[in-house]
Amino acid sequence: MGEDRRGMPRLWDGDYAELGCSERVLTAGPAPLTHVESMEITNDPRFFQDNVINYRLAAFAGLGVVAGLMVQNSMDHLFDMRKDMCEWYKPHQHLDSTCQFIAFVLLGLVHLLNVIATYVGVAQPYHTVRLMTAGPTGFESAACYYLNKNIIAWRHFAIKGALISLPMFVASTGLRMVVKFDRENMAEPDPPENLPDTCRHLGFGACSMFMFMACCVFYIHRKHFNIFDERYAQLEANLQQHKDVLVTMSQRNTAR
Known part of the structure; x- marks a missing residue:
């Protein structure tokens, strides 16, 4: 040394x-x-004070955790799902193959949306905090990064995608229930030539239950976003009025 x-x-x-x-x-x-x-690295006392960006990041922090769990969950289901989806020529497999294929596509979309949400939920807070602690103008740099239109677009897309993936995941589970009831009954040691109607009814019943759950989650999602958008629109009008008042007052002070 x-x-x-x-x-x-x-x-x-x-x-x-x-x-x-x-x-x-x-x-x-x-x-x-x-x-x-x-x-x-500068030990600026301002770094230890609260600001609006910290509160924004705190609200955004849970996204990466939930999205990461959904990535792992959707990937497990994608790998565990049987891939024999091309048996449309078999009478009792036509509906099963269709449901299995649609469920596979939905799970793939769920996986993609949550991968994007995981990345955005990790990258944007990391970049924002680094810029915020970069020096005397760190807060201004972090604010410019946070309010960049590209960053805003991906942040909003990540949040909406992660939330909308929840009812999609439930819907894909409902479609897989139809297949699961059919194929597990056909996998018996002495399977019947034709699938019993009871199995098909149970499968559709389970699918309907999960579809109802998916609709409930989607309704809750839309209700929250509609109320938020309404309040945000009202807030924008108030902010514009506040800015107009500040501009008017500053002009009067300058004239004096």
């Missing part, structure tokens, strides 16, 4: 102060996989 002119060890020096072989590979070339520069 190196020493300064007073003979004191330098804190940033040491055996691992320089890049290792693997790290040099990651940072080499005109388009490196990563970089070794970071933003300045």
